[in-house]
Amino acid sequence: MLRVAIVHDYLRTYGGGERVLEALYEIWPEADVFVATADFSRMGIFAPLFLKMKIRTSWVQKVSVFRRFPLLYRPFLPLVWSSINLSGYNVVISSSGANMAKNINKPKRALHICYCHTPPRFLYGYETENSWFSEASKFFTPLIKLYQKYDYQKSQEVNCFIANSSTVAERIRKHYGRVSIVIHPPIMLPKHRVKKGRVSNYYLVVSRLVKHKHVDLIISAFNQLGWELRVIGTGLDATYLKSIAKKNIIFLDEVTDKQLAHYYAHSKALIIAAKDEDFGLTAVEANSYGIPVIAYASGGLTETVIDGVTGFLFFKHTTGALITALQRLQNYNISAAKCIKNAQKFEKSLFKNKIQDFVLKKLTTKNAKKK
Helix, strand or coil: CCCEEEEECCECCCCHHHHHHHHHHHHCCCCEEEECCECHHHCHHHHHHHHCCCEEECHHHHCHHHHHCHHHHHHHHHHHHHCCCCCCCCEEEEEECCCCHHHCCCCCCCEEEEEECCCCCCCCCCCCCCCCHHHHHHHHHHHHHHHHHHHHHHHCCCCEEEECCHHHHHHHHHHHCCCEEECCCCECCCCCCCCCCCCCCCEEEECCCCHHHCHHHHHHHHHHHCCCEEEECCCCCHHHHHHHCCCCEEEEECCCHHHHHHHHHHCCCEEECCCCCCCCHHHHHHHHCCCCEEEECCCCHHHHCCECCCEEEECCCCHHHHHHHHHHHHCCCCCHHHHHHHHHCCEHHHHHHHHHHHHHHHHHHHHHHHC
């Protein structure tokens, strides 16, 4: 009998990683789901998607200060993951990013497949959402080196890696010395085309409002242009970003899926300024509504945005370069049909089929070796 365990970093927000978890659970609805912590009160309208799952938390869940401030238990992550008992499962699928869910103790005969969103950004010098961490980390170099060694050792226990983009596949090769296959994360294509009606005049940002998303760069550009911008998302930098924005910039905070579909479909373009994005899910979502994307040319966004076809890339991380890209879009007709066709490559059913086929193939190979 196949017993599947899904291990995910934590449940606190709803982002690309949680979309992957949702899809994995749809493939294996009988699976048990293990997370370090779960705080459904912070997940708002998305909480019901995960409350139906068989969620099991670690000992960290019992420590209230750790639930409120997840960064505080990061030094204890080796203890967190080693405390999770996965005996009796013959397939373990980890959905691993900043919290290193892949670093569980794998049952001896089990198959462990890691879907890697990225090696932990805070360990390997990539920008993180905590603006103070980059400065503080230089004082903890010996500890970071120790954790890099731990992370590398645990990565060698994973049977197979799946990367969410070619960018992340290269990080896996660089930091773990492991080969991975790429299966892009899923999007849900619109079931019905939203009726556009009158063409709207606003541009759109859909993002967590945290440092490494660089929404401040976008605000700077629209402050200068005076064009209408709508910002969807919440995060640590929300108060600051609102304080620097002029009246042409409207913050919408959290919206429902139905509202998000409306804003996508009626916008002129989605704007992204993140550096070294692991994948860039929102770019594909925007394309699914026939909407072009203007994005900084780095990381996974170079895989999801086809320059001059589904949007435009800007190659200098400056307000001026973004403004030039915006003005370029004004004088260019991006095909909605080509945007939608690009998005269809990332459809949720394709993701599920690829994951299921890969796991079954690896199981078949593993079982054949036993005979």
